[in-house]
Amino acid sequence: MTPDTTAAARIDVVNLxxxxxxxxxxxxxxxxxxxxxxxxxxxxxxxxKSTLLRCMNGLHLTVPDASLTGQVLLDDADxxxxxxxxxxxxxxxxxxxxxxxxxxxxxxxxxxxAGLHLGRRLGRGPHDDVAEQALTKAGLWQEVxxxxxxxxxxxxxxxQQRMCIARALAVEPEVLLMDEPCAHLDPISTLTIxxxxxxxxxxxxxxxxxxxxxxAARVADTTAFLTMSAVGEPGRLVEVGPTERIFSSPRxxxxxDYISGKIG
Amino acid sequence: xxxxxxSPTPRRRVRGRWHGTDTVFQYAVRAAAALVIVVLVAxxxxxxxxxxxALRQYGILSxxxxxxxxxxxxxxxxxxxxxxxxxxxxxxxxxxxxxxMVLAVPVAVAVSLxxxxxAPRWLRRWLSGxxxxxxxIPSVVYGFWGxxxxxxxxxxxxxxxxRTLGTAPVIGPLFAGPFFGVSYLVAGLVLAxxxxxxxxxxxxxxxxxxxxEDKESxxxxxxxxxxxxxxxxxxxxxxxxxxxAVLGLGRAVGETIAVTMVIGNNAxxxxxxxxxPGATMASVIANEFTxxxxxxxxxxxxxxxxxxxxxxxxxxxxxxLIVRRTREDIA
Numbered sequence: 001m002t003p004d005t006t007a008a009a010r011i012d013v014v015n016l017x018x019x020x021x022x023x024x025x026x027x028x029x030x031x032x033x034x035x036x037x038x039x040x041x042x043x044x045x046x047x048x049k050s051t052l053l054r055c056m057n058g059l060h061l062t063v064p065d066a067s068l069t070g071q072v073l074l075d076d077a078d079x080x081x082x083x084x085x086x087x088x089x090x091x092x093x094x095x096x097x098x099x100x101x102x103x104x105x106x107x108x109x110x111x112x113x114a115g116l117h118l119g120r121r122l123g124r125g126p127h128d129d130v131a132e133q134a135l136t137k138a139g140l141w142q143e144v145x146x147x148x149x150x151x152x153x154x155x156x157x158x159x160q161q162r163m164c165i166a167r168a169l170a171v172e173p174e175v176l177l178m179d180e181p182c183a184h185l186d187p188i189s190t191l192t193i194x195x196x197x198x199x200x201x202x203x204x205x206x207x208x209x210x211x212x213x214x215x216a217a218r219v220a221d222t223t224a225f226l227t228m229s230a231v232g233e234p235g236r237l238v239e240v241g242p243t244e245r246i247f248s249s250p251r252x253x254x255x256x257d258y259i260s261g262k263i264g
Numbered sequence: 265x266x267x268x269x270x271s272p273t274p275r276r277r278v279r280g281r282w283h284g285t286d287t288v289f290q291y292a293v294r295a296a297a298a299l300v301i302v303v304l305v306a307x308x309x310x311x312x313x314x315x316x317x318a319l320r321q322y323g324i325l326s327x328x329x330x331x332x333x334x335x336x337x338x339x340x341x342x343x344x345x346x347x348x349x350x351x352x353x354x355x356x357x358x359x360x361x362x363x364x365m366v367l368a369v370p371v372a373v374a375v376s377l378x379x380x381x382x383a384p385r386w387l388r389r390w391l392s393g394x395x396x397x398x399x400x401i402p403s404v405v406y407g408f409w410g411x412x413x414x415x416x417x418x419x420x421x422x423x424x425x426x427r428t429l430g431t432a433p434v435i436g437p438l439f440a441g442p443f444f445g446v447s448y449l450v451a452g453l454v455l456a457x458x459x460x461x462x463x464x465x466x467x468x469x470x471x472x473x474x475x476x477e478d479k480e481s482x483x484x485x486x487x488x489x490x491x492x493x494x495x496x497x498x499x500x501x502x503x504x505x506x507x508x509a510v511l512g513l514g515r516a517v518g519e520t521i522a523v524t525m526v527i528g529n530n531a532x533x534x535x536x537x538x539x540x541p542g543a544t545m546a547s548v549i550a551n552e553f554t555x556x557x558x559x560x561x562x563x564x565x566x567x568x569x570x571x572x573x574x575x576x577x578x579x580x581x582x583x584x585l586i587v588r589r590t591r592e593d594i595a
Contacts, residue, residue: 057484059483059484062483064384064385087486088486090483090484090486090487094485095480095481095484097481098477099475101475101478101480103478103495103496103499104499104500105500106499114482115485115487118486118487118488167485177484
């Protein structure tokens with residue numbers, strides 16, 4: 001048992017195939033995401049990493065004409081079972097995107113608290129303590145504590161991304177999904193966010209999609225490699241294992257080719 | 265020529281260098297652009313010129329200060345009082361446009377949100393086309409429909425309103441009866457339907473420009489569809505909605521024939537009640553210009569036209585200022 005109040009959840013992806021317009025984008029995936037670990041999804045563009053990630057909180061199905069077969073179990077309960085509430089799932093499984101997405105008309109504080117104001121989970125009010133907690137977890141508190149009322153757009157790109165992480169953490173999710181969170185950041189901001197990921201995995205389950213293999217090697221405990229046999233074919237999970245093993249002695253030839261830079 | 269070492273680099277202006285290469289094309293497009301300005305200025309000049317005798321007779325302000333339009337009382341020499349008061353037309357234009365805006369903007373925003381955020385893809389194309397078709401219906405057909413379908417349909421409601429709200433304190437006069445059908449209210453209703461397509465079309469485009477990531481990050485926080493719209497879509501779209509509303513207003517202010525058919529054409533004086541018959545600036549011109557036989561009658565209609573032009577230009581200018589300011593707020 002852990003003294004922490006947040007219960008990091010485990011995710012089981014079972015025989016999952018995700019479609020756009022009836023075309024499979026990623027097929028037949030079986031994958032276990034362990035709690036309190038960072039799992040990296042790597043692979044070439046078009047291998048369905050992001051799609052797979054978006055299936056883990058149901059965001060995939062908000063795209064028109066998207067569908068899926070198979071199961072995603074969040075602590076053994078299928079999030080796509082009849083009667084499961086997508087809004088509740090997305091509260092439990094937070095997400096951070098490639099591009100920082102501050103709500104442009106809101107202040108830094110309102111951005112961080114945005115998720116908590118939904119569905120009146122938290123009444124209106126300053127709630128500076130909650131904002132401070134979330135911003136501290138995201139390593140941003142010291143930088144913005146005097147600028148909580150400033151427009152979110154006035155922060156730098158790296159700060160905005162950490163603010164989005166604070167926003168996702170403020171609702172106290174069990175899992176944090178990150179879709180190439182450093183793709184648009186400079187190396188310094190990238191390292192800051194990687195430090196942050198290592199810290200938050202103590203409390204949360206983290207899944208990160210990345211194009212940057214060094215990043216996967218630096219932050220991930222487990223790495224899953226996806227690829228497709230040809231452009232237009234659905235992506236498939238090739239190999240998954242402890243990050244060190246995947247990078248040092250991959251069992252499949254395609255994994256080795258990708259990691260050594262021969263493909264992708 | 266090489267500049268001497270140490271001497272400042274000569275600043276040769278190269279502007280205009282590329283202008284000589286396609287003279288014909290340039291003069292053609294310049295002429296087309298100039299034509300727009302010429303038409304606008306010529307229209308204004310024409311109106312003022314035609315209205316001039318009446319303006320000299322009665323003065324500019326006396327038109328706006330009176331709400332009594334009684335051409336039969338006009339004489340060739342009488343200057344005071346001005347028998348051609350037009351305040352009631354300004355009132356009619358304002359009231360009908362306002363009713364139209366109040367009804368059309370929320371519906372247009374809702375329809376656009378449904379089309380961009382909720383409707384399944386196959387229905388989007390269908391329904392969008394249908395909304396656009398509303399704009400293709402000729403104005404005069406709307407007028408016919410207003411008289412023979414809308415008025416009979418709303419008559420019971422109008423009578424009921426006049427019996428209940430009509431006797432209420434303070435707001436009572438606005439809803440006083442009797443209700444015959446032709447009225448500001450019905451004109452506003454018809455206008456609302458007529459400006460719905462343009463507002464919807466613009467709102468739809470505005471909502472479509474909201475980045476998917478913004479919407480998804482709201483959804484990813486556990487927002488419902490409505491909360492996502494409130495957090496991510498509407499704040500980014502305020503200026504766009506304002507712009508759409510102003511364009512709708514521009515249409516409503518100028519719309520003529522449908523309004524003339526359902527407003528009752530009571531030009532004589534102001535009708536306070538929304539359920540009563542009235543006239544707008546556009547409708548009085550359409551209704552009377554063919555039989556304007558009294559002294560200064562036609563010229564006074566030109567005055568109405570000139571003021572209508574001024575108002576239309578003002579609405580557009582103010583609207584654009586609002587749009588620009590809202591845009592700066594967001595950035």
